[in-house]
Amino acid sequence: MITTAQFYHHFLENPTVSTDTRNITPGCIFFALKGDHFNANEFAAQALEKGASFVVIDEEIYAINEKCLLVEDVLTALQNLARYHREQLNIPVIGLTGSNGKTTSKELVNAVLTERFKTFATFGNLNNHIGVPLSILSITHDVEIAVIEMGANHQKEIELLCSIAQPTHGIITNVGMAHLDGFGGFEGVKKGKAELYAYLKENNGYTFINRDNAHLMEMSATSGLNKLIYYGTENGNTIKGNLKSSDPFIEVEWTNHDVSSVVKTNLTGSYNFENILAAICIGDFFDMNPEEINIGLANYQPKNNRSQLTKTDHNTVICDFYNANPSSMTAALNNIAVLSADKKSAILGDMFELGPESNLQHEKIAKQAFDSGLNQLILIGKYFYALKDQFDALFFETPAEAAAYIQQNPIENHLVLLKGSRGMKLESLLQYL
Template identity: 55%
Template sequence: MTIEELYGRYKELPLVSTDTRNITPGCIFFALKGEKFNANTFAAQALERGARLVVVDEAQYAEDERCILVSDVLLALQDLARFHRAQLNIPIIGVTGTNGKTTTKELLHAVLSQRYKTFATKGNLNNHIGVPLSLLAVDGHTEVAVIEMGANHQREIAFLSAIAAPTHGLITNVGKAHLEGFGSFEGVKKAKGELYDYLKLHNGVLFIQGDNPHLQEMEKARQIDQVVRYGFSADNNIVGQLVHANPFLTINWRLQHEEVVNNVSTQLTGSYNAENILAAAAVGNFLGLSASEINQGLEAYTPTNNRSQVVQTATNTVIADYYNANASSMAAALDNIAFIDANQKAILLGDMFEMGDESYIEHQKLVEKAVAITAARKIFVGQAFFAHQYAGAEFYETTEEAKHALQARPITHSTILLKASRGMAFERLMEVL
């Protein structure tokens, strides 16, 4: 079956699934393979649960006319998404970056939805499987789509850009993350910069944090024609000012050369999110939204999934930011807790993963930074942090040990930073805070 023929079947009822646990009646089920699974074996089950068609790449599972046999199911899914994207005559905004890409994507969705029927990547479906699935969820009524793209090795953003074909794009920032795959900070810049390469080649519009020297260097090296700058200095197209961050952000923003200032009170915490808010304002303004529409979208957005999320417990205010962590996001979170005006503070940090050869020194830097902050309790959890013992701080090898320590000696009436890589399972500490 050609991709055009497969697309014809998809258009009859454009629903796609890769998980038999979440079959939508009438969908097309793609039987993907992984290191530890082979969904070809679930083809019959998918049909029983309501799938209209299944796409397989092992002949023994192509039992009847409802089974489409291809050479590689993953390639078929990606090709179908690429073909579907080619039929969409709408702005598609590609978003990547080391930190803040999911929050920025959600802010863009909140703002653009004030005027347009907007689709945005669900959750963090931002890889070689998630991006195709996201594109195939964009229907004919959608007027703007925001597609998040993640990467942990070179050429991944280039590959995803070739599928999503963004007309507009932004890199939130570049920092030390996934160093095992990228090799170095320069490797991170090269990999993320593949989005700039695509926009340059296809005459796309770039939105850039105009005060970020790394992003500026990356943009100048490519000489992109259409650039919209946002930031805090006066030479940006969108000029912002952080007013408050205690703990929720209030910002001012205005258009360059205009005196009218927009004051926005958000439900986001973390001073590092101010530039993500400005990014959404910049995109909204470029796509024709009024200042009122932009402000309404920004104020309506409420973070979830433990990303810059403020949680009020019985006695504490917890900045729950433990969905993910790397050296740059950790440092930004520490700067934020230091900036916040609170009667009493506590810092709980967990190990960062995928840091490669720089793990030891980066964890050491963060311990030194954290112990310099005025806080009643400074707690470090995980084997990487455990290697750096400092007086006046607490170190535990596991999250369970930290939990027991907090049960024995609770933290009360404090503003608490809770940040770690997802694998540390810091949600278990919420039970004792």
């Protein structure tokens, strides 16, 4: 079996990693991962044929030549290699997690820091036990600061990701009603996310905390953190901010050292105020001046269907259908309620991974949506459909059924909130709006 140190020598000579034979590039190292329904060991020879320099396998039967590196477990080898690479990097690494706003916060922090530093940030949402190692292995030696997003749907996952990314700084955006099934309820969510605080405490790291968030304050006190940098809306924080406007785009006034500044962003949704404030706080911590910070924020363009305002031929659509949970649904409905528009609609899809809470949480969101004074409410998915006799709204079991209805009954000149869990694939409806 090859050791991690020997493995790293190969990686330095071939610093591109792939886990998908469809994305093989000449000279890369292919990791033959396994899943419930696939065994990439079977594609080792194919990866070599496509130009991989080495393939990493854990079944000796597939070792056809010296380019096949045999390990005990491919996933563990990938994680160990990433951990080893991280230990060679003498740079700040900002670990970022939370129930909502992780990816937007990561992008905002990256947008700010990039104004001064050579920055690496997690690509897309490569934030799990496979994605984080791949992200770490993508950090080159000219990078000055890295921002690593860490997602989790069960306890001990953040702990594992911290052992790989080894953050020197960290932030939990918030804790909410997400992945309740895997975490075992809201208290389980708090316990799981607090694993980042535990790592920072043990390793004398810095922690950025939203002082307005009672849950985060409680978690930080319990964790015994001592290197704390606060942001929020009250005096006494390193960064104090207030939301000047959010209709439709967010404008923030913020203060540090008695110097005030105002920044206009391209983000919609008042719930993004705290994400913007977090990015300001992190930029300020790394000695960036207000002008640099504001330029980074002002130039950031939301994407990936997260709080993205899109004008179609007929409507203005808040594209927020990358994912959903009760906390983010509540925030999105609160936001559309205060936006200016002659007519408003919401098209909401089921929220996944809520376990025993599913029925109750869907009923709560349906009631909030129904009470929001919308001109039209469309609810899609089996959990929402089960409520069809309780609310005066349009219910469909699938997006295809909703699409057929919208084609026959067009929505025009509305502000439309389009939001649901990723698996609902609500993007299919955008073409009809």
